[in-house]
Amino acid sequence: MSNGETRVPEHQHSHDHSEHGHSHAPTVSAGNERAVLIGLCLTGSFMVAEVIGGYLSGSLALIADAGHMLTDTVALFLAWLGFRLGRRPADIRRSFGYSRLEVLAGLINALSLFALVGWIAYEAVQRFLAPEEVLAGPMFVVAVLGLIVNLVVFRILSGADADHVNIKGALLHVLGDLLGSVGAIAAAVIIWLTGWMPIDPILSLLVSLLILRSAWALLTRTFNILMEGAPDGIDIKELQSDLRSAVPGLADVGHLHVWSLSSGQTMATLDIALAPGADPAVVSREVKARLAQQHDIGHATVEINWSGDGVDCPAATAQHQ
Template identity: 65%
Template sequence: MSEGVSSGGPGKGEAHEHAHDGDRHHKHDDAHGDHGDHGHSHGDGHHSHAPTVSRNNERVVLIGLCLTAGFMVAEFIGGYLSGSLALIADAAHMLTDTAALGLAWASFRFGRRGSDEKRTFGYMRSEVLAGFVNALALFLLTIWIAYEAVERLMTPEPVLAGPMFIVAVLGLFVNIGVFLLLMRGDRDHVTIRGALLHVIGDLLGSVGAITAAVIIYYTDWTPIDPILSVLMSVLILRSAWALLRSAAQILMEGTPSNIEIEELRRYVLSEVADVADVAHVHVWSITSGRPAATMEISLAENGNAATAVDRVKAVLERRYDIRHATIEIRWGEQPADCPLQAPA
């Protein structure tokens, strides 16, 4: 069965040192990332982008949080006084925005903290947790709006179109400002994408509220208020589902969407002559844009154990931007793809 690189065999001590060298490279990459490295693209068609936890991201999210929280209160009051479900729904969405941006800000604060003995990858995955919570909040919001809309359609209530229009227009400008602010951050972050989705939902909500106010003012047809509230919520469900899937994939340590395990295995075999077989390949993401991998390799006849691991690591970084990889050398005649067996 499989033996680790530290067990007997020629050159195994050197291979063991190289197999763990990736941990040192990973720490160097993390430190370099804090100084603004945003990844790179490779000429073979595989583009990569490893987002960083930067102070700029933290700053834009904090400003957006303050603006959103401030106007949320005003919109709740305006919706209550005007009797508009569209405004109340939009204010409720802004409440989730406030929570989402608060989580985003907290995730960046924690994400800049270094690794320690208990959290060897640091706090980078906190941004994925924030994105997951954001998506769930969007789903819950649409359910609440649908319930309130049915209630309003069954029991219509008067709506003051003038105050509703004024508040909706102010909300539109605030949301545009927050959206442009977040666009200055790193949009490859799950957290930033989640915050942008919330703000887009608010923009749609403000447009819907303005439309409803105009229709009510000229026709007195109040059902347009709950109807538009439902429509603007449905529009964000698709984006919320995409965000939920993306965050869940990382939390479940699924293979990144741009990597196919069998294609990776064949590519390593074709690029590294010292390697005769690659097996037990596992690839996952530590956080958004930070893939990691483990695998076992069998050396070709006369393969150089001292350099094979480094060459595999170089191939993985060049092609897939995998900067943290643990490579184990399998010694002996047994095929590398045999199933593992429990000890007797």
């Protein structure tokens, strides 16, 4: 289909798609891909050092943070892979290209965060039941280095397009790591000053709660895209009402479906009924312009209902409320 293509019937419901062709695959930002790759290298390299430091110091906070850095590494790799494959052009089997890979990667990121929280909670309970000695000195040094690395990665990713699901997911992972590093530093200081070992699992659980909140937000966003739900901020009934009132010559709007292909790619299909004497080409052009300029819907497929019936689609409309 062509971008914002208007379907003109040969008879009553056949459509002409020969106007012009195009690829639905988005332009993948080289800056996003580069930022994710740099973050991947930094995070993956330090993860090994943190695993060693957590093992030698006996700190659950460090081990938990190392586990989170492992999921960071996986998340960043999936994000990089999504951007890499997303540059592939659309083909005859995948006319929308490969951009939805970034949404799948975002879903995996969210699920990995839930798994991490479960593991930390289990380990924390074990530490409460059988406290283990923690070496505050090595723990402090490794935690400070981890904080520095995470700050650098967070700064790099913040300079990329944070609206992308993958960039957002990676930022949430790194933010969780930042909090984990701060918690590990605080635990090391408290252990060094007081010798109170339970602070290590306690701070690990507090960080886990923050990670859980971020994971839920990411999961709901990616799930909504995969379920082709209406994007945030779009109300189907309000959108129909806006088109009816703003577009001259438009009598009615029906069969309106709005969904996201991936981050920043909102699409719509709809039927329109024309007022008597209205020019079909002009009305359809104005509908597409209104959708793009006022509602950020860049790709709209408009079908003109010539019969004058069947415009309303309550069941379809209700799916997007």
